[in-house]
Amino acid sequence: MALRTISAKNAAALDKDLMSVGAYSLDQLMELAGLSVSQALYRVHPPSKGRKILVACGPGNNGGDGLVAARHLFHYGYQPTVYFPKKTGNELYERLTTQLKNLDIPFTEDFENMLKTTNHVIDAIFGFSFSGEVRDPFKEVIIAMENTKVPVLSVDAPSSWSIEDGPPESGPGAKFMPATLISLTAPKPLVKHFTGTHFVGGRFLPPSVAEKYDLDIPDYKGVDQVVEVGVSK
Amino acid sequence: MALRTISAKNAAALDKDLMSVGAYSLDQLMELAGLSVSQALYRVHPPSKGRKILVACGPGNNGGDGLVAARHLFHYGYQPTVYFPKKTGNELYERLTTQLKNLDIPFTEDFENMLKTTNHVIDAIFGFSFSGEVRDPFKEVIIAMENTKVPVLSVDAPSSWSIEDGPPESGPGAKFMPATLISLTAPKPLVKHFTGTHFVGGRFLPPSVAEKYDLDIPDYKGVDQVVEVGVSK
Numbered sequence: 482m483a484l485r486t487i488s489a490k491n492a493a494a495l496d497k498d499l500m501s502v503g504a505y506s507l508d509q510l511m512e513l514a515g516l517s518v519s520q521a522l523y524r525v526h527p528p529s530k531g532r533k534i535l536v537a538c539g540p541g542n543n544g545g546d547g548l549v550a551a552r553h554l555f556h557y558g559y560q561p562t563v564y565f566p567k568k569t570g571n572e573l574y575e576r577l578t579t580q581l582k583n584l585d586i587p588f589t590e591d592f593e594n595m596l597k598t599t600n601h602v603i604d605a606i607f608g609f610s611f612s613g614e615v616r617d618p619f620k621e622v623i624i625a626m627e628n629t630k631v632p633v634l635s636v637d638a639p640s641s642w643s644i645e646d647g648p649p650e651s652g653p654g655a656k657f658m659p660a661t662l663i664s665l666t667a668p669k670p671l672v673k674h675f676t677g678t679h680f681v682g683g684r685f686l687p688p689s690v691a692e693k694y695d696l697d698i699p700d701y702k703g704v705d706q707v708v709e710v711g712v713s714k
Numbered sequence: 715m716a717l718r719t720i721s722a723k724n725a726a727a728l729d730k731d732l733m734s735v736g737a738y739s740l741d742q743l744m745e746l747a748g749l750s751v752s753q754a755l756y757r758v759h760p761p762s763k764g765r766k767i768l769v770a771c772g773p774g775n776n777g778g779d780g781l782v783a784a785r786h787l788f789h790y791g792y793q794p795t796v797y798f799p800k801k802t803g804n805e806l807y808e809r810l811t812t813q814l815k816n817l818d819i820p821f822t823e824d825f826e827n828m829l830k831t832t833n834h835v836i837d838a839i840f841g842f843s844f845s846g847e848v849r850d851p852f853k854e855v856i857i858a859m860e861n862t863k864v865p866v867l868s869v870d871a872p873s874s875w876s877i878e879d880g881p882p883e884s885g886p887g888a889k890f891m892p893a894t895l896i897s898l899t900a901p902k903p904l905v906k907h908f909t910g911t912h913f914v915g916g917r918f919l920p921p922s923v924a925e926k927y928d929l930d931i932p933d934y935k936g937v938d939q940v941v942e943v944g945v946s947k
Contacts, residue, residue, distance in 0.1 A: 503813065504808075506809065509745050512741075520937045523937050552918075557934075557936070583922060688817070703756065703790070
């Protein structure tokens with residue numbers, strides 16, 4: 482089953498709706514988004530496959546989802562390490578960081594070195610608001626993810642990909658194909674270029690909002706916050 | 715396995731710790747607590763047993779957990795109805811209420827009448843901060859829960875029970891024994907009077923906080939937010 486996609490512009494409008502008329506706080510949405518990410522990671526890489534997870538977090542909401550996911554992974558018995566080089570001083574991210582530090586979860590400044598002893602990577606660098614060029618320090622990180630044999634799970638978008646058009650024609654990310662992608666709320670148009678395992682997460686979309694944006698609510702099972710869905714070719 | 719219990723006084727101090735040095739927002743904690751409640755309900759009463767769930771919410775944080783649980787139950791395919799008679803005007807509860815209304819979840823003012831067509835009740839009236847006497851309108855609700863054959867899941871405490879000493883000697887709640895209890899973070903001393911199915915939820919307790927309050931972190935499985943545990947006799 483392939484789901485209808487949402488453009489970057491509409492994804493931003495949808496988030497705004499959820500936090501205005503929807504009455505959600507960013508805290509709540511990020512908690513549920515990060516929980517979905519952690520459940521997708523568990524599905525493709527249970528702790529028995531190796532507990533060392535490197536979570537790369539960008540400066541925006543995508544990075545926040547990564548910070549939340551790292552915390553849940555700790556409680557599932559993983560040993561996450563967080564790469565979060567661009568701290569913005571934002572109060573919510575400060576709190577999410579403190580929550581991780583209270584669990585003695587290590588932070589690293591050296592993604593490439595840490596990658597050598599990692600079993601799985603979470604790419605929470607850029608999400609649906611990304612456009613343009615990748616700048617340092619993330620350029621090196623994307624090149625490292627592109628070339629490593631360690632499997633990567635990307636959150637909402639493989640970082641460096643255009644949300645509408647997929648991988649860049651050249652430069653960092655042109656050959657980046659993560660093993661797993663989790664689309665939050667709905668897949669973005671880039672999904673048609675993706676050939677790995679695809680999940681949808683974010684089991685909080687009100688039917689009225691799905692209808693407004695012409696989206697499908699996927700067929701989640703039981704109490705799962707994620708569901709594996711096909712990608713359209 | 716019986717777990718160590720936490721007193722009402724320490725449960726309040728622990729919550730305060732989580733929201734100060736722990737850097738959690740009440741939004742976050744309530745989201746995770748309510749999610750645990752919804753998962754416990756699913757375990758004892760999957761949708762195939764009947765989708766009509768009546769969620770009774772008190773005026774405090776226990777009621778807030780009920781509001782969150784009702785929302786998750788909707789997304790699992792249940793048809794929740796919410797009884798929430800004592801709205802306080804608190805901003806968080808206003809938002810949680812709006813989130814339910816945006817899903818067209820009905821609110822009822824008549825618990826007893828609604829009970830007649832309900833498959834399962836969630837008792838989120840009073841939690842660990844309860845003491846003293848039950849007042850209207852909750853007195854009638856507790857008597858109804860005490861006498862109904864509809865199964866009840868209580869959140870943190872069967873409402874009307876003393877947190878330390880269990881059921882009152884006489885009056886409303888003296889014979890109230892819900893089928894299921896979910897203890898959030900850790901069981902309260904009343905658990906030794908409880909004879910039904912017991913879950914622990916709230917998979918976010920940092921080991922350092924568990925240690926400070928002399929608590930066990932139960933053996934959660936997979937990505938579950940709840941685990942069934944025995945009760946000490």
